Every structure is written in C-alpha cells, then in structure tokens.
Amino acid sequence: MREVVIAGVGLHKMGRFEGKPYVDMACEAIQMALKDANMAWKEVQAAYCSRMYLPPTTGARVCAAMGLIGIPVWDVESACASGGSALRSGFQSIAGEFYDTALVFGVEKMPRGFMSPENIYDKWQCYIGLSVNPMYFALEARTHMDKYGSTPEHFARVSVKNHKNGSYNPYAMYQKACTMEDIMKSPLVCDPIHLLELCAPNEGAAAVILTTRQVAEKHDAQPVTICTSVVKTPLYPAPMIPPAFQTSAKIESPPLTTLAARQAYEEAAVGPEDLDLVELQDVAASSEIIYTEELGLCPLGEATRLLDEGVTEIGGRLPINASGGLLSNGEPIGASGLRQVVEMDWQLRGQAGLRQVAGAKTGLGHVVGAGPSCGVVILKR
Amino acid sequence: MKDGVESAEPARKAIPVQEGLFTMPSSPGGKGHLIGTRCRSCEETFFGRLSVCGHCQSQDLEEIRLSDRGKIFNYTVLRYPPPAPWKGRSEPYEPMAVGFVELPEGVRVLSLITDCNVEKLENQMEVDLVIRKYFEDEEGNEVYTYMFRPSSGQ
Numbered sequence: 001m002r003e004v005v006i007a008g009v010g011l012h013k014m015g016r017f018e019g020k021p022y023v024d025m026a027c028e029a030i031q032m033a034l035k036d037a038n039m040a041w042k043e044v045q046a047a048y049c050s051r052m053y054l055p056p057t058t059g060a061r062v063c064a065a066m067g068l069i070g071i072p073v074w075d076v077e078s079a080c081a082s083g084g085s086a087l088r089s090g091f092q093s094i095a096g097e098f099y100d101t102a103l104v105f106g107v108e109k110m111p112r113g114f115m116s117p118e119n120i121y122d123k124w125q126c127y128i129g130l131s132v133n134p135m136y137f138a139l140e141a142r143t144h145m146d147k148y149g150s151t152p153e154h155f156a157r158v159s160v161k162n163h164k165n166g167s168y169n170p171y172a173m174y175q176k177a178c179t180m181e182d183i184m185k186s187p188l189v190c191d192p193i194h195l196l197e198l199c200a201p202n203e204g205a206a207a208v209i210l211t212t213r214q215v216a217e218k219h220d221a222q223p224v225t226i227c228t229s230v231v232k233t234p235l236y237p238a239p240m241i242p243p244a245f246q247t248s249a250k251i252e253s254p255p256l257t258t259l260a261a262r263q264a265y266e267e268a269a270v271g272p273e274d275l276d277l278v279e280l281q282d283v284a285a286s287s288e289i290i291y292t293e294e295l296g297l298c299p300l301g302e303a304t305r306l307l308d309e310g311v312t313e314i315g316g317r318l319p320i321n322a323s324g325g326l327l328s329n330g331e332p333i334g335a336s337g338l339r340q341v342v343e344m345d346w347q348l349r350g351q352a353g354l355r356q357v358a359g360a361k362t363g364l365g366h367v368v369g370a371g372p373s374c375g376v377v378i379l380k381r
Numbered sequence: 382m383k384d385g386v387e388s389a390e391p392a393r394k395a396i397p398v399q400e401g402l403f404t405m406p407s408s409p410g411g412k413g414h415l416i417g418t419r420c421r422s423c424e425e426t427f428f429g430r431l432s433v434c435g436h437c438q439s440q441d442l443e444e445i446r447l448s449d450r451g452k453i454f455n456y457t458v459l460r461y462p463p464p465a466p467w468k469g470r471s472e473p474y475e476p477m478a479v480g481f482v483e484l485p486e487g488v489r490v491l492s493l494i495t496d497c498n499v500e501k502l503e504n505q506m507e508v509d510l511v512i513r514k515y516f517e518d519e520e521g522n523e524v525y526t527y528m529f530r531p532s533s534g535q
C-alpha cells in the first residue's frame with residue numbers, strides 16, 4: 001500500500017440554512033478544499049459522497065454541479081459512521097492505486113425535530129416506542145455509572161467543556177459557552193441525559209482531497225498523512241446500539257469502538273500515548289466518557305478522572321473534541337465524520353485559530369452509528 | 382367487506398405487533414409467552430425466531446419458550462413521547478420506563494416496563510412478562526405487544 005495524504009480540506013458552517021440547497025452547501029466545501037490543495041476540479045479522478053437523509057444520487061448531483069468531467073461518483077452510507085465509511089472508501093482507492101486523486105465529501109440537510117426512526121428501526125420497534133436514540137445513550141450511561149461510579153455531574157462537565165471549545169469555532173452551530181447550571185437545569189430527556197447533553201440534528205458540508213504525497217507536493221499543498229482509516233462492525237454479541245433489542249448475558253466481546261481502535265493503532269503503528277488530539281462521537285455527553293475509555297485513551301473507569309484533571313481540555317495533555325464536538329457542531333450525519341477530519345487537518349497544520357492545540361502532530365477521529373458500525377482514522381503531520 | 386359466508390369471523394382480530402417474538406394469549410385472561418431460539422451447537426439463546434445462530438452460525442436450532450420472569454439489568458425513563466409512528470398515548474403523556482430485562486436463559490431483552498412507578502424502579506428488580514393490547518391499527522385490529530412489570534409483592 002502506498003501513502004495516502006490529505007492535500008486540502010473545506011468546510012461549510014454547521015447549523016440551519018433555510019432555503020440554501022444542499023448542492024450549494026457541498027460545492028462551497030469542495031471549492032474550498034480544491035483551493036486549499038491548489039488543485040482544479042478536473043484533476044479529481046473519483047468522488048465518494050457521505051450522506052444519509054439526502055436523496056439517492058446526492059453525490060452525482062453535487063459533482064454534476066461542479067462540472068461534468070466523467071468521473072465515477074459513489075454515495076456511501078452507514079448512519080452516523082457514514083463519514084468514516086466514505087473516508088475509508090477514498091483511502092483504499094488511493095492506497096490501492098486505483099486513483100491518484102479522489103474527493104471525499106459529506107453533506108446533510110436533516111429535517112427539524114425528531115429524526116424519523118423508521119430509517120433505523122423496524123416498524124414494530126417504532127410502534128411501541130423502543131425507537132428513541134437517546135434511550136440507548138442513556139442505558140449505556142447508566143451501565144457506566146453502575147460499573148465505574150461516574151455521575152450526572154461528570155456528563156454535564158463534558159458538555160461544559162465541549163460548548164466552551166465550540167465558542168472558539170466559527171464553523172460550529174452553537175458558539176456559546178454554558179455553565180453546569182445551564183446543563184443540569186435543562187430538561188431531562190432520558191435519565192440521566194439532559195437536553196444540553198445531546199447533539200442536535202442539523203445541516204452542513206465537509207470535503208477532503210485525498211492524493212499521494214508526490215501529487216500533493218507537486219501542487220505545493222501542505223499534506224497531512226492518513227496513517228489508516230478503519231471501519232468495523234461488531235463481533236457477537238450485539239452492543240447496545242440502535243436498532244439492537246436483545247443482547248447476550250453469557251458472552252462478552254470487546255466493544256465495537258475498541259475493535260476499530262485496536263486495528264487502527266496496529267495498522268498505523270501509533271498508540272494512544274502518541275496522540276495529541278482526539279475528535280470523537282460525543283452524540284451525548286456521556287458518550288464522550290464511554291468512548292474515551294473504549295478508544296484506550298485511559299483504563300476503563302478512568303475517563304472521569306481525565307476530565308476532572310483537565311487532561312481532555314485544550315491545553316491539557318490530550319484535548320478531546322477541541323472543535324466543540326457534536327455537542328457544539330450538531331450532527332449533520334453525512335458531514336459530521338468528515339468535519340472531524342477537516343478539524344484535525346487544520347489542527348495538525350496549526351490553522352485552528354483560538355482553539356489550536358499547540359504542537360499537535362498526531363490525531364485520531366472516531367464515529368459510531370446505528371447498524372451498528374464504527375470508523376476510526378489516524379492522521380499525522 | 383364481509384359477505385354471508387365470512388360473517389362468523391370477527392371483523393377485528395387480535396394480532397402481535399411483530400410475528401416471531403411472542404405467542405398471543407389463547408383465551409381472554411390466558412397468557413402468551415416470549416419465543417426463544419436455542420442453538421444446539423453452542424447453546425446460546427436468543428429472543429425471537431432465528432434461522433442462523435448469531436454466535437456460531439449453526440443452523441441447528443430449536444424453538445424454546447423463554448421464561449416469564451426476569452430481572453431488570455438496566456433501565457431509563459423516556460421523559461418525552463417517542464417520535465411518530467409511536468402508537469402509545471401522548472396526551473397526557475406519562476413518562477415510560479424502558480430497559481433490558483435479563484432472563485434466566487442468558488438473554489437480555491429490551492422491553493417497556495409497565496404498571497410501575499418509574500421513579501421507584503431499580504436494577505435487579507424482578508419483573509414478569511405481560512402480553513397485552515397496545516393500540517388499534519387502521520383496520521380496527523387489536524395490536525398486542527410484550528412488556529414487563531414488577532412482580533407482585535414488590
């Protein structure tokens with residue numbers, strides 16, 4: 001396999017953009033990425049589009065608006081892990097020498113309010129109400145509380161940290177810090193999860209140009225290496241991730257995130273101790289605590305200590321979700337995983353402005369979604 | 382719709398919300414049970430009817446009856462009504478408890494937890510299976526689901 005680099009990145013702000021077509025949002029992110037890579041559209045040889053709520057052939061429609069240049073375009077979907085899956089598709093196409101330059105982009109415009117559960121769950125689950133995503137996050141949070149003594153205050157503190165980080169991110173949906181009191185007094189959604197501890201569905205777009213080091217350097221870009229991009233589905237038994245409605249009480253396997261992370265560390269020859277920053281799937285504040293441990297960033301049960309000691313803040317030893325995470329950016333599903341990659345690319349190039357993690361050289365991105373599947377990417381400058 | 386020949390049949394039927402998960406109560410006041418599948422190769426047990434063992438991929442499976450009594454493994458309370466097409470009552474909405482119920486066969490089943498004070502549930506609490514009507518569909522059929530409720534005496 002040959003080395004794959006990111007030659008350029010682009011991002012459309014996350015939020016709500018009433019009346020703005022998804023094609024326009026995606027094209028803005030792609031134009032920005034091409035400019036960053038010092039490349040022309042016609043140099044792209046293949047494109048992978050990550051989306052879930054937008055219609056079939058979204059990728060082809062966006063690429064047609066960029067200009068018809070005859071390239072193959074694929075839509076890639078795996079719920080909240082879609083960005084990781086699209087990145088892996090582009091990564092393997094360059095590593096495997098099918099193409100020298102590929103575009104990976106994500107775009108989403110999600111309906112307001114509750115997302116339709118029928119995309120994820122069987123009808124019968126929807127009819128009786130076992131179709132509420134935060135319910136699964138809450139069940140996992142309560143298991144963590146029972147096992148390791150984490151508390152609702154710990155989860156609220158994650159939300160305070162990520163909202164503070166988001167206040168430094170001009171691309172975030174929410175750029176406003178909030179207090180422990182704001183969070184603990186926001187409505188309880190599913191015990192122990194409050195409204196301000198859940199990410200919002202919204203809109204956004206992100207794009208990355210993948211190529212070889214040689215091509216990137218020829219264009220005078222600032223390449224960031226993709227050490228690896230991994231996608232995994234679980235081993236038996238099913239984890240408590242939608243739409244599972246049963247699991248085994250007899251057999252245990254490593255958590256899905258751990259399976260993906262272990263493979264990524266091995267392929268990248270990078271360990272958790274080598275990481276300078278992490279962007280992970282804080283779909284709920286409690287999820288950040290759980291995934292911090294499942295990614296092997298600390299021993300099981302010690303993520304709350306990392307949080308208490310400030311390790312995961314910007315300025316700490318291992319900042320987590322310096323971008324503000326999903327809690328500040330919302331989760332425009334197709335764009336979200338690639339938004340993490342764009343953020344890390346900026347961080348590793350020292351271009352992250354007020355939220356810059358000083359001297360960051362190695363970063364890890366993590367998405368996990370219904371199905372379930374999980375994506376882990378490791379980047380290096 | 383009904384002609385003379387079919388008039389002996391009731392217009393409304395009692396039907397399960399999903400085939401293959403539980404049996405219907407055979408008579409008024411009668412009890413249904415949860416359907417399980419046991420793998421003869423690895424002895425893993427599943428909720429519902431399966432054709433392949435999810436653990437060892439064997440197709441040497443047998444249908445079993447799962448226990449009516451289990452224990453709450455973990456639970457949460459839905460403080461807001463689930464999204465459409467949820468068929469429960471939203472006005473007034475009463476917060477619903479949901480959780481994984483661990484059965485003696487070694488399987489944890491996600492279930493509504495009913496007939497309880499949601500503020501007083503606890504992990505490890507004993508719960509019993511209930512199979513009852515949850516809603517009426519557009520054809521007027523009574524649609525049943527499985528649920529669990531705290532065992533009597535608790």
Ligand SMILES: [Zn+2]
Pocket residue numbers: 420421422423424425434435436437438439
């Ligand atoms: Zn088996």
